[in-house]
Amino acid sequence: MSQLLEGQVALVTGAGGGIGRGIATRFAEEGAAVVLHCRTAVAAADETARRIRGLGGRALVVRADLADEDACRRTVAEAAEWGGGRLTALVNNAGVQPTQELAGMTAAQWRAVVDTNLSSVFACTQAAAEVMRGQDGGGSVTHIASIEATHPAPLHAHYCAAKAAVVMHARSAALEYGGSGIRVNTVSPGLIDREGLAQAWPEGVRRWERAVPTGRLGRPEDVGDACVFLASRLASWVTGHDLVVDGGVSARPTW
Template identity: 80%
Template sequence: MTHLLDGQTALVTGASGGIGRAIARRLAEEGAAVALHCRTAVTAAHETAAAIGDRATVVQGDLSDEQTCHRIVREAAAWGGGRLTALVNNAAVQPVQPLPGMTAADWRTVVDTNLTSVFACTQAAAELMRTQPDGGTITHIASIEATHPAPGHAHYSASKAAVVMHARAAALEYGPSGIRVNTVSPGLIDREGLEEAWPEGVRRWQEAVPTGRLGSPEDVANAVVFLASPLASWITGHNLVVDGGVSARPTW
């Protein structure tokens, strides 16, 4: 039985959390060998790798450091026999903090994790992919907040808007080397305890979204699999919105 990603080696950053874990699992289900990155949640990453089996490994490091980004890409490629065909830039932080009173240090913490790491990991992966006959794919996980900001998320929304534009710029410059770069922008994705922690927000979302539900990590993972697969061989520089249609709702 053939799979969409047979023969591929992928690196997923931030793979110990809900969305990252689902992405790693779906990539593996479609035939890819997967390196799961984590920063501090080592146990969770190893548990996911163990569930996948011998086609998974764990790499660890703080992606706010440029050299660490390059190191984990090298480690993932070395584990994959010298090849890396897919990178998924998923690692991110999403603190809630009002813009008045936000310090430059607060801003940099979010931007370095959400954006600078994307730049550094992409650059490192592309340098390797451009030497491969079949190139590779790079997928950034952005957010619908890239175009629809939320209160308390100025740094997060700005970082995700920049991630979308980075993908378009990278698609332009790396395309001649056979590298496709896209983004996936999720809407509100369900997680354990979300409804209890934010009942009003969940209620408003469910009333607004045309499909009538929150997203699941698997919804995002399926989009990533598609973009990394031959089915998307002529898609690059695209922002694939996965939000149940909520962005289509009128705002007036």
């Protein structure tokens, strides 16, 4: 590997899921020591950490419910402590994607998505910035947003709204933290493949494959590659940017 992230200490939230595991693995392959956060998927996060250690890398698994602001701050503090007081990269990937018709959505259902997908981004970023602004070289923060931030899908009103806000949070944070050497960006994936997706949603997968110019679903490592780039020296003058990783489906005409 090119070791683009050699010497970095990274925290990846939601690292028990497919995308998070792909991001954490790519960071480790590029030389970063990685803290893998999970809420319930402990076994999956542990497996990824073992694989990273088997490759000669460093990895730690931490468990927390990031819908709780204090848990966000404790997670960041634990990651920085494990990193010897340093945290150079944060990837805010943790999120949920339930489906619910807007007309019947309750305020509690709305808050459950917003607190996990948006408020956790705010709290984790704020805590990480406090660490990064006091260290040489600052750091990078990458939020995992979605193409649904600009292309809404039925039954996803709460998810789409939260992801749109995540994109604007990154731009605002890039503006305010730039002077401290902290870059903040988003990655907006399209449909990323996971085990059982084609069986659970066959018509949706077929529609995507017909629509996407590259002819396939995304893979977790596609998102991981984008995050590696944004955390690396290659993106030292990139901040406040939304990097769309969707195989080109957003370029397809809708009329």
